Amino acid sequence: MDKKEVVNLLNLQAKKIRQNIIKMIHEAKSGHTAGSLGMTDVFTALYFSFLNVNPKKPKDPDRDYLILSNGHICPGLYATLAARGFFKEQELFTLRKFESGLQGHPHRESLPELETTSGPLGSGLSQACGIALSLKRDKKNNKVVCLMSDGEHDEGNTWEAIMFAHKYHLDNLLVIVDRNRIQIDGNTEQIMPLGSLREKYLSFGWGVIDINGNDMQEIVNALQRATIEREKPLAIIAHTTPGKGVKFMEHDYNWHGRAPNEEETKRALELLK
Amino acid sequence: MKELKATREGFGEGLLLAAKQNTAIWALTADLASSTGLLEFSKEYPERFVEVGVAEQNLVTVASGLAATGKIPFATSFAVFSPGRNWEQIRTTICYNNQSVKIIGSHAGLGVGEDGATHQALEDVALMRVLPNMDVIVPCDFIQAKKATIAISKTKKPTYLRLTRQKSQIITKETDKFEIGKAQILRKGQKDTVIIIGCGPLLAEALIAAEELKKEKISCTIINLHTIKPLDEQTILTLAKKTGKIITIEDHQIVGGLGSAISELLSEKLNVKYKMKIMGVENKFGESGTPEELYEKYKLNSKYIKQEVKKILK
Numbered sequence: 001m002d003k004k005e006v007v008n009l010l011n012l013q014a015k016k017i018r019q020n021i022i023k024m025i026h027e028a029k030s031g032h033t034a035g036s037l038g039m040t041d042v043f044t045a046l047y048f049s050f051l052n053v054n055p056k057k058p059k060d061p062d063r064d065y066l067i068l069s070n071g072h073i074c075p076g077l078y079a080t081l082a083a084r085g086f087f088k089e090q091e092l093f094t095l096r097k098f099e100s101g102l103q104g105h106p107h108r109e110s111l112p113e114l115e116t117t118s119g120p121l122g123s124g125l126s127q128a129c130g131i132a133l134s135l136k137r138d139k140k141n142n143k144v145v146c147l148m149s150d151g152e153h154d155e156g157n158t159w160e161a162i163m164f165a166h167k168y169h170l171d172n173l174l175v176i177v178d179r180n181r182i183q184i185d186g187n188t189e190q191i192m193p194l195g196s197l198r199e200k201y202l203s204f205g206w207g208v209i210d211i212n213g214n215d216m217q218e219i220v221n222a223l224q225r226a227t228i229e230r231e232k233p234l235a236i237i238a239h240t241t242p243g244k245g246v247k248f249m250e251h252d253y254n255w256h257g258r259a260p261n262e263e264e265t266k267r268a269l270e271l272l273k
Numbered sequence: 274m275k276e277l278k279a280t281r282e283g284f285g286e287g288l289l290l291a292a293k294q295n296t297a298i299w300a301l302t303a304d305l306a307s308s309t310g311l312l313e314f315s316k317e318y319p320e321r322f323v324e325v326g327v328a329e330q331n332l333v334t335v336a337s338g339l340a341a342t343g344k345i346p347f348a349t350s351f352a353v354f355s356p357g358r359n360w361e362q363i364r365t366t367i368c369y370n371n372q373s374v375k376i377i378g379s380h381a382g383l384g385v386g387e388d389g390a391t392h393q394a395l396e397d398v399a400l401m402r403v404l405p406n407m408d409v410i411v412p413c414d415f416i417q418a419k420k421a422t423i424a425i426s427k428t429k430k431p432t433y434l435r436l437t438r439q440k441s442q443i444i445t446k447e448t449d450k451f452e453i454g455k456a457q458i459l460r461k462g463q464k465d466t467v468i469i470i471g472c473g474p475l476l477a478e479a480l481i482a483a484e485e486l487k488k489e490k491i492s493c494t495i496i497n498l499h500t501i502k503p504l505d506e507q508t509i510l511t512l513a514k515k516t517g518k519i520i521t522i523e524d525h526q527i528v529g530g531l532g533s534a535i536s537e538l539l540s541e542k543l544n545v546k547y548k549m550k551i552m553g554v555e556n557k558f559g560e561s562g563t564p565e566e567l568y569e570k571y572k573l574n575s576k577y578i579k580q581e582v583k584k585i586l587k
Binding site: 065107108109115116117118119120122123126127128129130131132133134135137138156157160161163164 | 320321323325326328330331334335336337338339340341342343344346361362365366369370371
């Protein structure tokens with residue numbers, strides 16, 4: 001298959017995942033829509049063209065690790081895991097419901113396919129660092145990928161981890177930042193200006209790649225570069241459109257933590273056809 | 274004079290012994306390796322040692338990541354900082370996530386002394402006891418700290434181990450058994466006497482008080498409740514039922530500590546009339562001074578234990 005075909009297939013897959021995200025959040029009547037849709041392309045590329053994972057052996061010691069630090073966009077992760085065959089698609093519609101494995105925020109003991117438990121922001125990267133350091137010292141080749149929001153760069157714990165990854169030369173660690181410029185109270189640059197995350201990571205000793213996080217070709221290219229031997233941890237700053245694919249949700253921070261109603265769901269699915 | 278040693282020293286020795294047996298044991302520090310007894314470990318096992326700098330939130334979350342790959346990390350700091358500063362990280366990434374991380378909080382209690390209130394953790398047991406999945410252990414001396422360290426390295430549970438800075442009396446023997454969740458009877462009194470239940474180095478004060486009271490023909494049973502969670506309900510209830518007179522002592526706030534845990538148990542499950550006194554710090558912060566001066570001011574030495582025993586017998 002040539003590159004173009006791969007990208008086309010990934011885009012098709014992403015579309016299906018987006019449809020499920022809308023349906024499951026609508027069914028749950030609550031959940032984080034915008035971030036999940038914004039990161040769907042990244043989730044898809046990771047699980048269908050990058051991560052070494054096996055749905056039949058989720059705890060394979062040679063697997064790659066995906067740590068979702070911004071746990072609130074778990075509908076995106078859940079829908080991707082189902083698409084990749086980790087569990088039945090039907091389970092997606094138990095999201096946020098009583099005794100579901102798909103808790104409102106990811107809980108490893110409820111859904112053993114997960115690597116961590118997350119939701120409270122700022123602590124995922126340190127856990128990814130612990131995993132990466134352990135694997136590196138054991139001379140293992142598993143990759144460790146940590147997904148983060150831009151908003152959680154307000155947290156001190158995030159910067160503690162960024163320094164740590166540099167100190168221990170975690171060349172097996174890849175961070176993908178969802179740079180969608182929104183957080184709960186509004187625009188990131190108004191709430192707490194982050195400025196250039198690129199400059200910040202560079203000055204902390206990391207490698208950095210900026211991409212359009214909704215352009216499948218750019219995502220695939222960046223992930224390819226991430227596998228090239230490097231001596232540093234690497235951050236991909238994925239500039240994404242929150243609510244991507246559903247025009248009336250795009251760039252509107254009100255959709256950060258809102259579920260679509262019946263009519264909005266219909267319109268959204270129409271747009272995602 | 275008997276040799277004095279700190280519980281944190283016992284931890285350092287215990288960790289070396291445990292690490293020799295089990296290569297999965299790692300140790301982390303937040304710029305306090307020498308104070309928490311990790312220097313030897315860092316030299317002996319550099320590949321299993323992690324220095325995170327002054328960053329306690331990172332300390333426990335990196336530890337959670339290590340545990341996710343099967344390691345048994347011991348995350349060490351002063352108790353005011355860990356679990357004081359990083360409580361939510363411990364709650365979510367260790368307890369709710371159920372990873373086998375050992376939180377080692379040293380320099381707990383008024384016994385820290387001269388550094389003053391900012392560095393005297395008096396709330397740590399309460400903070401850790403309230404978390405589901407977490408075991409809470411407070412060894413009473415050097416020997417017990419060593420044994421407790423080895424014992425917790427063998428469980429898969431998140432655990433909090435509370436340690437102290439000051440050199441204190443050694444009141445247990447190398448041959449004494451240490452079992453998580455099983456209270457140790459340090460001194461057995463006659464029947465119908467007062468039961469003193471405590472944890473940590475203050476138990477030495479309880480032993481002095483009991484010895485002096487013996488001269489006045491008052492006999493006390495002393496229980497070393499080194500494991501505050503899970504609570505040894507059976508031992509406590511059996512003894513409490515016999516006498517109905519219980520005094521607890523700890524170098525910690527009265528709210529949420531050992532006395533509080535026992536009170537919760539007795540109020541629900543002890544079906545006889547009983548009297549209880551909880552000795553601890555009464556809703557105050559500590560201050561600078563020697564441990565002896567502070568225990569006198571905060572009424573936590575043998576003199577005050579004797580007073581409380583006499584009061585409860587009235």
